[in-house]
Amino acid sequence: MTEVSTVTLNNGVQIPQFGYGVFQIEPAHTADAVGAALDAGYRHIDTAQGYRNEEGVGRAIAASGIPRDELFITTKLGNDRHGHDEALKALDESLDRLGLDHVDLFLIHWPRPGENRYVETWKAFEQIAREAKSRAIGVSNFQIAHLERLAAETGTVPAVNQIELHPWFPQAELRAYHRENAIATEAWSPIAKGGELLADPRLVALAEKYGKSPAQIVLRWHLQLGNIVFPKSVTPSRIRENIAVFDFELAADDVATIDELDTGTRLGPDPDDFG
Numbered sequence: 001m002t003e004v005s006t007v008t009l010n011n012g013v014q015i016p017q018f019g020y021g022v023f024q025i026e027p028a029h030t031a032d033a034v035g036a037a038l039d040a041g042y043r044h045i046d047t048a049q050g051y052r053n054e055e056g057v058g059r060a061i062a063a064s065g066i067p068r069d070e071l072f073i074t075t076k077l078g079n080d081r082h083g084h085d086e087a088l089k090a091l092d093e094s095l096d097r098l099g100l101d102h103v104d105l106f107l108i109h110w111p112r113p114g115e116n117r118y119v120e121t122w123k124a125f126e127q128i129a130r131e132a133k134s135r136a137i138g139v140s141n142f143q144i145a146h147l148e149r150l151a152a153e154t155g156t157v158p159a160v161n162q163i164e165l166h167p168w169f170p171q172a173e174l175r176a177y178h179r180e181n182a183i184a185t186e187a188w189s190p191i192a193k194g195g196e197l198l199a200d201p202r203l204v205a206l207a208e209k210y211g212k213s214p215a216q217i218v219l220r221w222h223l224q225l226g227n228i229v230f231p232k233s234v235t236p237s238r239i240r241e242n243i244a245v246f247d248f249e250l251a252a253d254d255v256a257t258i259d260e261l262d263t264g265t266r267l268g269p270d271p272d273d274f275g
Helices: 027-039 054-064 084-098 117-130 145-153 170-179 201-210 214-225 236-243 254-257
Strands: 006-008 015-017 044-048 072-077 103-108 134-140 159-163 186-190
Touching: 027 054, 027 236, 054 072, 054 084, 072 084, 072 117, 084 103, 084 117, 103 159, 117 134, 117 145, 117 254, 134 145, 134 186, 145 170, 170 186, 201 214, 201 254, 214 236, 214 254
Parallel strands: 044 072, 072 103, 103 134, 134 159, 159 186
Antiparallel strands: 006 015
């Protein structure tokens, strides 16, 4: 069993630094994929209402026999469920689909600033935390301006901000803001969807140096930056390979080499415009 490092969130909850993401996994295949991840030693599962596969995650959890307190389960609010009362109802529906009485982390998936409801929604999240329906609450795809508005208008700093983050788009300014405000950084699309990034000769050379795959090199880079990551794969061998990144460490100059891959290339939507 791989020994996965943990990050302590700003409310004292510990989150495994490495997890399994189920974005774009077909609902019919989710239970098998999550089951394979649990068998490989993953204990942190990241889903969302918008992925429409929470039921499959729940089936895998139930079938695993793993004690609930050994698992860390994240889900995210659907983009059509903003608003105080709607957010409360939405989490209850997620808990039913997951077969759980609480999640470990509940996130606002996107701020959707054009709708101007994320502060109202966050106040519902504060209630969710008080009622212990989620051990921690956080946000996803929030920019500094969105985070500063939450700080100004509510009493709770998000435990986590889950953002697009990979060597092409390392988000140094936002990560620095997180550090200054005790917000943990989670990286989605951590290997930039694979492909072109992983073929970069600099990553290929580092993979040869360490006897690892280019994907493992990038995932290790994330861990050494302090990011929480949860790569997605439905291939059991790749699922096992992804988590095999705790038996080596990148030298400082090799971390710097990966830092140089920054091109400012965002692959997903701009949070200021999305929604």
